Amino acid sequence: DIQMTQSPSSLSASVGDRVTITCRASPSISNYLNWYQQKPGKAPKLLIFAAATLHSGVPSRFSGSGSGTDFTLTISSLQPEDFATYYCQQSYATPPWTFGQGTKVEIK
Amino acid sequence: QVQLQESGPGLVKPSQTLSLTCTVSGGSISSDSDYWSWIRQPAGKGLEWIGRIDTSGSTNYNPSLKSRVTISGDTSKNQFSLKLNSVTAADTAVYYCAREVSLGYSYGDYYHGMDVWGQGTTVTVSS
Numbered sequence: 734d735i736q737m738t739q740s741p742s743s744l745s746a747s748v749g750d751r752v753t754i755t756c757r758a759s760p761s762i763s764n765y766l767n768w769y770q771q772k773p774g775k776a777p778k779l780l781i782f783a784a785a786t787l788h789s790g791v792p793s794r795f796s797g798s799g800s801g802t803d804f805t806l807t808i809s810s811l812q813p814e815d816f817a818t819y820y821c822q823q824s825y826a827t828p829p830w831t832f833g834q835g836t837k838v839e840i841k
Numbered sequence: 842q843v844q845l846q847e848s849g850p851g852l853v854k855p856s857q858t859l860s861l862t863c864t865v866s867g868g869s870i871s872s873d874s875d876y877w878s879w880i881r882q883p884a885g886k887g888l889e890w891i892g893r894i895d896t897s898g899s900t901n902y903n904p905s906l907k908s909r910v911t912i913s914g915d916t917s918k919n920q921f922s923l924k925l926n927s928v929t930a931a932d933t934a935v936y937y938c939a940r941e942v943s944l945g946y947s948y949g950d951y952y953h954g955m956d957v958w959g960q961g962t963t964v965t966v967s968s
Contacts, residue, residue: 734904754897767954776958777888777939782944783952820888828901832888
């Protein structure tokens with residue numbers, strides 16, 4: 734199976750901060766990488782697919798980049814509603830799909 | 842728009858079978874190119890993909906659960922179901938159903954992602 738590793742596992746930031754989360758795949762997954770946002774008690778929401786394409790309705794402050802094994806999710810200016818846990822997920826070739834362990838973004 | 846709703850017992854005894862159903866509204870599980878998935882999340886932990894079924898009834902499972910899992914579909918009721926047998930406390934989790942769709946295409950392959958999720962249902966395995 735493809736292993737997905739996120740870092741950091743948690744971070745503290747203030748409203749307006751620029752936040753970057755990293756996801757590493759082993760082995761390479763080209764750009765078959767999705768990002769999800771999950772708030773407490775809620776189901777995950779798809780933010781980004783194909784490593785860098787924003788899903789419909791997702792604010793432009795979210796962006797993704799990367800290819801191969803290294804990927805990043807960036808929030809350019811953190812908003813109060815962005816405090817949540819973020820997961821990367823690979824969809825390369827055939828299942829099983831695997832998720833990173835998550836990155837919790839907390840209020841500083 | 843498409844909505845998904847999980848249903849089933851919230852408490853299952855060890856060694857028994859966990860059975861959940863996902864009811865789809867606003868869309869059809871017979872829709873070509875869509876997949877219907879199950880994902881779980883133990884309390885305070887990350888997401889684990891369990892498996893999926895497509896419109897033809899073809900399934901894919903997580904190898905770690907494959908020997909215990911069955912996912913099936915009922916097009917007449919527009920539902921799909923999860924059965925997980927021989928459960929233990931380690932199977933206690935919130936179980937989500939989700940729709941997996943093709944979001945884009947590049948160089949001979951599709952990008953897939955889970956764009957619609959149910960609200961999740963908590964299943965506890967305990968005697």
